[in-house]
Every structure is written in C-alpha cells, then in structure tokens.
Amino acid sequence: MPAPKDGPWLDDAAGRLIRPYSVIGGRTRPTAALDLLSLVMATGTVPQGALGPEHALALGLCGGPTSVAEISAHLRLPAVVTKVLLSDLVDCGAVTARAPRFQDSPTDRSLLEAVLDGLRRRL
Numbered sequence: 001m002p003a004p005k006d007g008p009w010l011d012d013a014a015g016r017l018i019r020p021y022s023v024i025g026g027r028t029r030p031t032a033a034l035d036l037l038s039l040v041m042a043t044g045t046v047p048q049g050a051l052g053p054e055h056a057l058a059l060g061l062c063g064g065p066t067s068v069a070e071i072s073a074h075l076r077l078p079a080v081v082t083k084v085l086l087s088d089l090v091d092c093g094a095v096t097a098r099a100p101r102f103q104d105s106p107t108d109r110s111l112l113e114a115v116l117d118g119l120r121r122r123l
Contacts, residue, residue: 030087036069036079037100037115040086047092058085062095069115073122 034040042062047055054075061071072082089095 030080030083032083032087032090032097033099034068034083034086034090034097035099036067036072038068038097039065039100040068040071040090040095040097041065042095043093045093047089047094049092051088051092054085055088058082059089059094062089067100067115069119070122073119 040062041064042059047059054077057075058071061074068079068082068086071086072079075082075085077085086095086097090097
C-alpha cells in the first residue's frame with residue numbers, strides 16, 4: 001500500500017479512506033451557530049474528554065482568528081463536517097466563535113470577491 005500523503009485518512013491510490021461523516025459520527029447539524037465567515041479562535045482551554053484527531057487538527061488551525069471556510073479548506077473536509085467539529089470545540093470551551101462584522105450589507109460584492117480570492121489561493 002502506498003504511503004499516505006496527508007496523514008492516516010488519505011491514501012495516494014485510494015483517496016479518502018473514511019467517509020467525512022463518519023468523522024463526526026453521522027451528525028449533520030452543528031450545535032453552535034457558525035457560517036463560513038464566522039471567525040474561530042482557540043481559548044487555550046484543553047478539551048476534556050475524548051475528541052478525535054480531526055478535532056485536534058481543527059484546534060491547531062485556530063491559533064488566531066480563522067474563518068470556518070479556511071479551516072474547512074485546510075482540513076479538506078466539507079463545510080458542514082467542519083462546522084460540526086468546530087461546534088464540538090465551542091461546546092467544550094476550546095474555541096470561541098464570533099459572527100463576521102459587516103460594514104455594509106452582508107452581500108457586499110467586494111467582500112464576497114475577497115473571500116473567493118482567498119479560497120482560490122488556498123487551493
């Protein structure tokens with residue numbers, strides 16, 4: 001079997017070895033209100049209880065204010081899976097989340113273009 005290229009969950013030949021929704025136990029709704037532009041940041045609190053390796057990876061990406069979309073791109077997981085992971089971390093106090101602040105309307109074209117440009121740079 002070829003060596004995994006991005007950790008134990010990806011394989012060069014096979015691709016993703018487990019389904020993303022198995023990472024979150026089949027849950028499809030986060031408990032915290034998060035959208036793609038929500039900013040999450042680690043609090044420094046160590047999560048109590050057993051969280052999976054994806055939780056640890058997500059927490060490691062929250063050193064500074066980071067958007068849900070950016071974390072999702074880094075983890076290579078669907079946004080809803082990332083939201084569930086992050087909401088678990090919010091629930092245990094390991095991260096805080098805040099809704100984005102808009103100076104204009106939430107559909108400001110320049111803001112949406114900036115987000116799209118940032119996502120394209122990550123890919």
